[in-house]
Amino acid sequence: MIPFVRAMQFEYGRAQSVSPLIRRVVADNPGPFTFTGTGAHIIGHGQVAVIDPGPDQESHLEAILAATRGETISHIFVTHGHLDHSPLARPLAATTGAVIYAGGEPCRPSDGAARLEAGDDLVFRPDVALSDGRAFRGPGWTIQAVATPGHTSNHYAFALAEEHALFPGDCVMGWSTSVVSPPDGDMGDYLESLMKIRARRYDTLWPAHGPPIRDVEPFLAAYVAHRRKRAGDILAALEAQGATSIRRLVAELYADVDRRLHPAAAHSVLAHLIHLRRAGAVECAGPPTLAAVWRLRRLRRAA
Ligand SMILES: [Zn+2]
Numbered sequence: 001m002i003p004f005v006r007a008m009q010f011e012y013g014r015a016q017s018v019s020p021l022i023r024r025v026v027a028d029n030p031g032p033f034t035f036t037g038t039g040a041h042i043i044g045h046g047q048v049a050v051i052d053p054g055p056d057q058e059s060h061l062e063a064i065l066a067a068t069r070g071e072t073i074s075h076i077f078v079t080h081g082h083l084d085h086s087p088l089a090r091p092l093a094a095t096t097g098a099v100i101y102a103g104g105e106p107c108r109p110s111d112g113a114a115r116l117e118a119g120d121d122l123v124f125r126p127d128v129a130l131s132d133g134r135a136f137r138g139p140g141w142t143i144q145a146v147a148t149p150g151h152t153s154n155h156y157a158f159a160l161a162e163e164h165a166l167f168p169g170d171c172v173m174g175w176s177t178s179v180v181s182p183p184d185g186d187m188g189d190y191l192e193s194l195m196k197i198r199a200r201r202y203d204t205l206w207p208a209h210g211p212p213i214r215d216v217e218p219f220l221a222a223y224v225a226h227r228r229k230r231a232g233d234i235l236a237a238l239e240a241q242g243a244t245s246i247r248r249l250v251a252e253l254y255a256d257v258d259r260r261l262h263p264a265a266a267h268s269v270l271a272h273l274i275h276l277r278r279a280g281a282v283e284c285a286g287p288p289t290l291a292a293v294w295r296l297r298r299l300r301r302a303a
Contacts, residue, residue: 001222002177002219002222002223002226003215003218003219003222004174004175004176005174005175005210005211005212005213005219006035006174006175006210006211007211008036008210008211010024010026010036011026012026012027012028012037012063013025013028013059013060013062013063014063015042015063015064015066015067018206018212019163019165019204020163021043021044021045021140021141021160021162021163022041022042022043022160022163022165022206023041023042023067024039024040024041024042024206025039025040025042025060025063025064025067026038026039026040027039027040027054027055027057027060027084028057028059028060029054029055029057029060029084033084033179034084034209035173035175035176035209035210036209036210037054037209038052038054038055038084038085038208038209039052039054039206039207039208039209039210040052040053040054040060040064040088041167041206042064042067042068043138043141043143043160044138044139044140044141045071045139045140046071046072046139047071047072047074047138047139048068048071048072048073048074048138049073049074049075049076049077049136049138049141049143050064050068050073050075050076050077050092050098051077051078051079051143051158051167052077052078052079052085052086052167052169052208053076053078053085053086053087053088053089053092054084054085054087054088055083055084055085055087055088056087056088056091057088060088061088061091061092061095064088064092065095065096072096073092073096073098074098074099074138075098075099075101075136075138075143076089076092076093076098076099076100076101077101077102077143077145077156077158077167078100078101078102078124078126078156079102079155079156079157079158079167079168079169079170079171079208080102080103080107080151080152080154080155080156080169080170081102081103081106081107081120081121081122081124081152081154082107082119082120082121082152082170083119083120083121084119084208085121085169085170085208086102086121086124087121087124089102089124089126090124093127099127099128100126100127100128101126101127101128101129101130101136101145102124102126102129102130102154102156103126103129103130103147103153103154103155103156104126104129104130104154105153105154106122106124106125106154107120107122107152107153107154107184108153108183108184109122109184120184130145130147130156131145131147132145132146132147133145133146135161140162141160141161141162142160142161142162143158143159143160143161144158144159144161145157145158146158146159146166146196146197146200147193148168148169148171148193148196148197149186149189149190149193150171150178150180150185150186150187150188150189150190150191150192150193150194151169151170151171151178151179151180151185151190152170152184152185153184153185153186153189155169155170155171155193156169157169157171157193157197159200159202163203163204164202164203164204165202165203165204165205165206166197166200166202166204166205166206167205167206167207167208168197168205168206168207168208169207169208170207170208170209171190171193171194171197172194172197172205172207172213172219172220172223173207173208173209173210174205174207174210174211174212174213174219175207175209175210175211176209176210177223177226178190179264179267179268180267180268180271181264181267181268181270181271182267182270182271182274185267185271186271186274186275187227187271187272187274187275188275188278190227190271191224191227191275194220194223194224194227195224197220198217198220198221198224201216201217202216203216204216205219227272230253230268230272231272231275231276233253234249234253234269234272234273234276235276235281235282235296237249237252237253238282238294238295238296239296240252242295243293243294243295244293244294244295245291245292245293245294246266246269246270246273246290246292246294247266249269249294250262250265250266250269253265253269266290267290270288270289270290273288273294274288277297280297281296281297282294282295282296282297283295283296283297
């Protein structure tokens, strides 16, 4: 079981000091993929950075500006191009003169009718494309970009050295598992990103949605174990069902889950199957899509 953390004290539109270097303003965009809303994090004092400005809401822009009155916003960091994270970056930069940093490649649009996320921000472009490990300095703060693809191909997390803390965006969330939806989402990349974060032994994670994760190692261990168990369950179901569809796999594996969540579950199963196919464990006829027929890969007998 993942030790989810969901209790959170906050007020919309009001910046809250949550650590010596971190202030958080929660946007008023609660929903099934955003929990209580997107947390914009302000780093430092005097000359500050903003991580994930959030959705394009006038009230949220005003709240960030009010929180930083008399200060200078020099850097805007964006974890990924989803509509609940990136759209306010451009208006905030236009107002403050800050420079926008994010992964350079726009994410590929999600396919299918199932709306699994707050939605892709297909027009978002940073001023400066990040590279893994690049560091930025302000008075009293050092932020390092950490490439963490998987939730999206362009996802970056940001480490705050002075507090040995990480802002993992949507890669790790305390309240929920993360959506990994092909074609842009990639389960192999995602698991590698989780292992990379885990290896760095951060003291605290500040996800873009929900409260901080302070018991980092047990949380990440359970988060990774959850994905590995799901992959094992899929292989077992393929063994039992033979050549089968994602629809039938979902019906078996998610029998106890609300049927309205089954379309999202199908995307997650597809992400696992693509990963397992790359590893040589499963195969499908034709392209690896939601509609394909999937089976365990049988080793061919030598002629
Ligand atoms: Zn997202």
